[in-house]
Amino acid sequence: MSWTSAAIRDASRAGDYGRVVHLARRGAGLSQKELGDACGVSQSAVSRLEQRGANGVYDTKTLARAAAHLQLPPHLVGLADHAAALAANADTDGSVERRNFLGGAVAVAAAPAVAAFKAATTEPAAADGGPAATLRVVTGGYRRLDGTTPARQLVKPVLEHLELTQSLAKGVQDHAQRNRLAAVGSEVASLAGWLSWDMGDYGSARTWYGAAVKSARRSGQPLLAAYQLGSLAQFEAHAGNAQQGLSLAQSARKALGDRPPVIADAWLASVEALCHAAAGDAEASDDSLKTAIRFADRVTNDSTPWPWVFTFNESKVAATRVACGARLGRSDWISSAQDSATAVLSSGHEKQRALLILDVASGHLASGRIDGAFALATGALEIGLRFRSGRIVERARALRRSYATPRSLPRVVREFDDRLYEVFL
Known part of the structure; x- marks a missing residue:
């Protein structure tokens, strides 16, 4: 099986790195024992790795060696390229266990990030390499921890991570590297906004979401800028500021351009539905929800990826209809969409x-x-x-x-x- 297959990419996006290894191993025609021998572990260790799931705890070294033997790009198992190299070549056991992406990121976040930064200033870097790659993986780890960790515990390390990202960006002379670091800074600032929102600190949430928009624009990535504008619009809709949310959603539409990825259209239509619901406009909200489901129906595994957004599908649109129904007092919307939102309710x-x-x-x-x-x-x-x-x-x-x-x-x-x-x- 090719590592570019839809099944492997879907498992990777879900954080189920054990399934990524399982699919790649089967595709290569290897038994668990053969892969274990290549990685220096037992057959039972490979079996346990493959069954850990999206919320499992992974051993960095074993993941990296399995990816290297199966010729999988490290990012498919949650590792940056140089992080994978460090782990795969480690002589000691060095079992570093962290939830999801942190298994391959936090353990190498500080010193390797600085080392990679120094290397990037003297050597040409690949488009997905250098300090930005490490910092982005760490950001992904923090995002996944948000599902199982109080925001009050996460916000301090996230802000320190943002400070590191910004300080590294200031010393970069290469334009492409600076843009990549600006994009990472945007993602981290957006996460800080989300955590502040979760804590009920709306003032800080607006500050960080605004910083995310500015950094996205500096990065030269219109899709990222559209996402951050849409995220701020979503926040304002939930805060009851409907018109401001609609204005931000309109700006996000402009940032997307004429031919946006279908997943972006679907997500942004759901944001607009929330804004209309906050304004009390049921008809406009329903129209936007229908638009969202129409685009979501066209989202396939081969659609243009939007890597800083989790999967957006019909179930997410149904969850948005439930949210809109709650704000509009439409119990019929909630009851009709509840079953379709089961995937979100059981997440x-x-x-x-x-x-x-x-x-x-x-x-x-x-x-x-x-x-x-x-x-x-x-x-x-x-x-x-x-x-x-x-x-x-x-x-x-x-x-x-x-x-x-x-x-x-x-x-x-x-x-x-x-x-x-x-x-x-």
């Missing part, structure tokens, strides 16, 4: 799942199913408290405000109130 990103559950709870509430609404909301609130997510807690408070309190509160509402009122984040 490993607990914080995003909690937000969607609160939107589903809004649909139950609008339909008069009080017990079901607050049972769902209580479960989502517990996730928010575990991650100390200000965004989830505030969304839970908004749900409670939308419920007209009767003289006699149902027990499930009283229990929800008791849990919510003791929260101080």
Whole structure:
């Protein structure tokens, strides 16, 4: 099987590096024992590696050696080129375990990044090499940790990562290298904005999203600039600033140009739907959602990649319809789209799942199913408290405000109130 196959690329994008190795090994006609012998590990170690999944913990050295033997580009198993070389050539056991991308990134983030930077200033670098490659992999690791880690724990190292990226960019003379570092800086700033938003710090979120837009423009990558403008539009829509969100979405459209990738069109249409819903315009929101699903139907494994966006498909559009329905008080939208949004509701990103559950709870509430609404909301609130997510807690408070309190509160509402009122984040 070629490493360019859709199945391998899909597994890599999902962070399931064990499946990447499994598919490549089968394609090469090798047994697990043969690959293990080539990598200096047992057959059972290869078997365990292949079964770790998207949330597994990977050994950097084994991944790198497997990729080298199977002639897989290191990025398909979450490693930068020079990070893979360091790991594959290590003489000691050096088992560095980190979640997802961090298995191949954080362990080599500091010194190798500086070393690669120095090399890049004296030698020509490949388009995907140099310090930008290392920094981007680390950024991907932090993004994946966001699904399982409180934002308050991540924001400090992410901001330090941003400072490192910016400081390296200042000393680069090569124009192409400087642009690549500006692109990485944009991605890191966007992540800082997302984390600030999760903490309920809207002022910092706007600052970092704005910085992401500026860096994207400096990078000379219109697609990245469009994504960051769209991300800021999405934030403003959720914050209730509909017109500002629509204006930013329009700017993102202009940045995309005349022939954007279909996945970009699909995602941006969903952002526009959220903005229209925030403005209370159900008809315009529905039109944008229909546009989004029409483009999403055309997204294939061979579509132009948008590497800083997770998979966007019909399930994501359905989740957006649920979110729009919650803001418009349209329980029919929520009930009709809930089943199609199952992939998002069952995703490993607990914080995003909690937000969607609160939107589903809004649909139950609008339909008069009080017990079901607050049972769902209580479960989502517990996730928010575990991650100390200000965004989830505030969304839970908004749900409670939308419920007209009767003289006699149902027990499930009283229990929800008791849990919510003791929260101080």
